[in-house]
Amino acid sequence: MVNTLAAAVVSLAEILQASPPADWRFLDPEDTVYLELPSGRVVIELASTYSPKAAAAVRGLVREGYFDGAAVIRSQDNYVVQWGRGEDDAKAKAIASKKLAPEFFRAMDPKLPFTPLAYPDTYAPEVGFSGGFPVARDPKKKQTWLVHCYGSVGVGRDNAADSGNGSELYAVIGQSPRGLDRNITVVGRVVQGIEKLSVIPRGPGPMGFYEKPSEWTPIRSAKLAADVAPAQRLNLEALKTESATFKTVVETRATRKEEWFHEPVGRIGVCNVPLPVRLKP
Amino acid sequence: MVNTLAAAVVSLAEILQASPPADWRFLDPEDTVYLELPSGRVVIELASTYSPKAAAAVRGLVREGYFDGAAVIRSQDNYVVQWGRGEDDAKAKAIASKKLAPEFFRAMDPKLPFTPLAYPDTYAPEVGFSGGFPVARDPKKKQTWLVHCYGSVGVGRDNAADSGNGSELYAVIGQSPRGLDRNITVVGRVVQGIEKLSVIPRGPGPMGFYEKPSEWTPIRSAKLAADVAPAQRLNLEALKTESATFKTVVETRATRKEEWFHEPVGRIGVCNVPLPVRLKP
Numbered sequence: 322m323v324n325t326l327a328a329a330v331v332s333l334a335e336i337l338q339a340s341p342p343a344d345w346r347f348l349d350p351e352d353t354v355y356l357e358l359p360s361g362r363v364v365i366e367l368a369s370t371y372s373p374k375a376a377a378a379v380r381g382l383v384r385e386g387y388f389d390g391a392a393v394i395r396s397q398d399n400y401v402v403q404w405g406r407g408e409d410d411a412k413a414k415a416i417a418s419k420k421l422a423p424e425f426f427r428a429m430d431p432k433l434p435f436t437p438l439a440y441p442d443t444y445a446p447e448v449g450f451s452g453g454f455p456v457a458r459d460p461k462k463k464q465t466w467l468v469h470c471y472g473s474v475g476v477g478r479d480n481a482a483d484s485g486n487g488s489e490l491y492a493v494i495g496q497s498p499r500g501l502d503r504n505i506t507v508v509g510r511v512v513q514g515i516e517k518l519s520v521i522p523r524g525p526g527p528m529g530f531y532e533k534p535s536e537w538t539p540i541r542s543a544k545l546a547a548d549v550a551p552a553q554r555l556n557l558e559a560l561k562t563e564s565a566t567f568k569t570v571v572e573t574r575a576t577r578k579e580e581w582f583h584e585p586v587g588r589i590g591v592c593n594v595p596l597p598v599r600l601k602p
Numbered sequence: 603m604v605n606t607l608a609a610a611v612v613s614l615a616e617i618l619q620a621s622p623p624a625d626w627r628f629l630d631p632e633d634t635v636y637l638e639l640p641s642g643r644v645v646i647e648l649a650s651t652y653s654p655k656a657a658a659a660v661r662g663l664v665r666e667g668y669f670d671g672a673a674v675i676r677s678q679d680n681y682v683v684q685w686g687r688g689e690d691d692a693k694a695k696a697i698a699s700k701k702l703a704p705e706f707f708r709a710m711d712p713k714l715p716f717t718p719l720a721y722p723d724t725y726a727p728e729v730g731f732s733g734g735f736p737v738a739r740d741p742k743k744k745q746t747w748l749v750h751c752y753g754s755v756g757v758g759r760d761n762a763a764d765s766g767n768g769s770e771l772y773a774v775i776g777q778s779p780r781g782l783d784r785n786i787t788v789v790g791r792v793v794q795g796i797e798k799l800s801v802i803p804r805g806p807g808p809m810g811f812y813e814k815p816s817e818w819t820p821i822r823s824a825k826l827a828a829d830v831a832p833a834q835r836l837n838l839e840a841l842k843t844e845s846a847t848f849k850t851v852v853e854t855r856a857t858r859k860e861e862w863f864h865e866p867v868g869r870i871g872v873c874n875v876p877l878p879v880r881l882k883p
Contacts, residue, residue, distance in 0.1 A: 398797035399752045412807065425864070443724045443871040471680045471777045480861050495779055495800075496752045496873050503865040516679035516804045519776075523797045577781065580761050584706070586782040590724040592777050 330578045335596065336569050337560070337597055344564035346453070347601070348512070348557045350547035354383055355555075356404075357541040358393075363514035364555065365474050368507065370433070370452055371467050372424040373500065374601040375476050375508040376431050378487035380545060387412060387488065388543035396521045397529025399495030403477055404540055405488055424506045426466035429458055434563045438571065440588040444468075444499040448591040450562035454510060455591045457502065467507035470497045471590035472515045476506040486547065494519040497592040498517075512580065512598040560597040603813035611859045617850050618841070618878055625845035628665070628882070629793065629838045631828035635659065635664055636836075637685075637795075638822040639674075644795035645836060646755055649788060651714070651733055652748050653705040656789040659768035661826060668693060668769065677802045678854065680776030680811025684758055685821055686769055697769050700848065704763040705787045705838035708853040710739055711725050714746065715844045719852065721869040725749075725780040729872040731843035735791060736872045748788035751778045751794045751873035757787040775800040778873040825845075841878040850875065 329337075348366055356363040358520065367376040382388060387406070395403035406413035435458070437449040445457030455473075458465040467473070473493045478485030485506060492511050511518065521538050524531040531537055546554050560567050575589040629647055632654050637644040648657040663669060668687070671736030674787035675872040676684035702785075716739065718730040729749065736754075739746040750756070754774045761768030766787060773792050792799065802819050812818055841848050856870040 398800055440724050443721050443723060443869055444867070482864055495776070497871075499871065499876070500855075500863075500867045500874065502867075504863055504867075519679060520801045520803050522801050574781075582781075582785055583763055586725070586781045586783075586785075588724055590778075590780065593779070593781065 330580075331571065331573065333573070333595065333597070336566060337599070340560070340564075340566035344561055344566040345558040345599075345601075346561050348546070348559060348598075350554065351380065351545060352509075353546035353557070354379070354509075355544050355546060355549065356388070357543070358517050358538060359541070360517045361514060361516050362555075364512050364557065365509045366453065366512045366559070367509040368452075368454055368467055369472070371427055371454065371456070371465075372508045373508050374422055375424050375485075375487055375506045378421055379476075379490070379508055382487055383543045383545050384548065388540055389414075391540045391543070392537035393518070393521055393536070393540065394537055395491075395528065395530045396494075396523045398496060398523045400493070400529065401491040402494055402518045402521055403489060403491040404476070405490070407534060407537070413488060416486060419486040419488075420483040420485065421476075421486040423485070425482070426464040427560045429463045429465045435465075436562050436567065438589070438594070439589050440575070440590070442591060444502060450567070450594070450596075453559050453562050453596060455594070455596070457591070464503075466503050468497070468591060469493055469499055469501045469507065470510075471495070472511040473507050474511060475501065475510040476508050478505060492518050510596075512559065512596075513555070556601040557598055558601050562596070570597070611861075612854065614851065614854070614876065614878070617847060618853065618880070621841070621845070621847035624807070625842055625847040626839040626882075627842050627880075629648075629827070629840060631835065632661065632826060633790075634827035634838070635660070635790075636823075636825050636827060636830065637669070637846075638824070639798050639819060640822070641798045642795060644798050645793050645838065646790045647734065647793045647840070648790040649735055650735075650750055651755050652708055652735065652737070652746075653787050653789045655703055656705050656766075656768055659702055660757075660789055663768055664824045664826050665829065669821055672821045672824070673815070673818035674799070674802055674821065675818055676772075676809065676811045677775075677804045679804045681774070681779060681810065682772040683775055683799045683802055684770060684772040686758070686771070688815060688818070694769060697767060700767040700769075701764040702767040704766070706763070706784045707745040710741070710744045710746045716746075717848065719870070719872055719874050719875070721856070721871070723872060725783060731848070731875070731877075734840050734877060736842050736875070736877070738872070739813045745784070747780070747784050749872060750774055750780055750788065751791075752776070752783045753792040755790040755792060756782065757789050759786060773799050780873075791877075792841065793877075794836070795805075824857075837882040838879055839882045843877070851878070
């Protein structure tokens, strides 16, 4: 019995190491953004399939250098860090009133991949994964949407649904704020370097905003991988959430066979499933 | 319609301000631990009702000065920070083999308060709050337990269930790792200052451990509030999770009426409900 159990125990690293190359996909350089902070690089994958307009807007802003010299202007514990240019900035003022159609959810479409997660979710009738992102669905409303998990990147907005134009972005650094789902456009997720954002000292003002620009963390530059010399790109690949390997990842993380676990759990939440990204071996 | 809606919108701060004093409870000084970091004070409330043995063990270790000069030895992104004395330390070696009966869950008891949360949970048949802590229950197994949310404090252990003796503690700083529920003893939660732990730079080693003691964040001292001169105590009070005010907090955070929200959500997860703690006004 002990041997049987031991034989069944494989670590996440071992599962990934044993995976066929076809279970991985290269990040599209047109959907990959490098944020350069003083502490290093943060890599974001844009969710072009679910949020094409927002992804295009962010891509355009990155290309025109909007985020070069921007800053992290907010860090709220157990919630989000947010970056942009600050409201007094000339470039920010120039774009402040620009509108962008919301992409809080989209129509369900049989052509969209969907790997369901079999366990109940507090916030949605169905949850799972699509093209590398955690998603939810409501078959009655025929809606599907990107859910807010740790590392999700969204488009900050004011009260009007179309007021988020991509010039202020946030990343989740705490408990998944799922109440934001379908209320704001998720435009991607941090696939590497989220810890460079999550350790930024919290802002002392309301909602974690800093009180003085001197407290901001500078963003030296933001570049699309497509616009960076190949030698400076990271050859990142993501595990396909439609692959057999990913299915094994979910199963082994839901039902724990490691000796440490006395209660095997037998379930897992959509924001607790790891979404592996690695440098191509 | 707009006026009706506006009239119904009250902020969390307004709800708390309008609350009667009887809806709050003082933190018991015997259950309140002050961790003094270089960046300031972290306050932990021990969960004496659910984990009496672990709470007593931690209380004893604090009283004997075990954590004075201890350190944060691990910081793993989206998971936990952990503190103790490091395995080479003489005091740590002296206690390393000490056993403590696990308190991963306890028997359900009608005498325990329980404020249920009406929404489905991924991990447990029932979730809610008891005496200020987020909890879960399994009526079939007649078990109840403290759940792992952001800020939960647990008793680190090795593979043996009784190997966690309170000399290494962790606090959750990411997505609620609910797979730990019923696998490890939750002994309390951070009620103030979690952001002093969550911004500690992540450890470069496996599981976020630091590679050198020089990377540790020192814990100058740990004291029970009961052992601190009254003038140096924080007069903290927690909103009773059995109170009418807390019910209003849950309702207003589950169904959002603020103008910003276009989708009112209508539900909330057990780890998304705020558990207000304040200085007595």
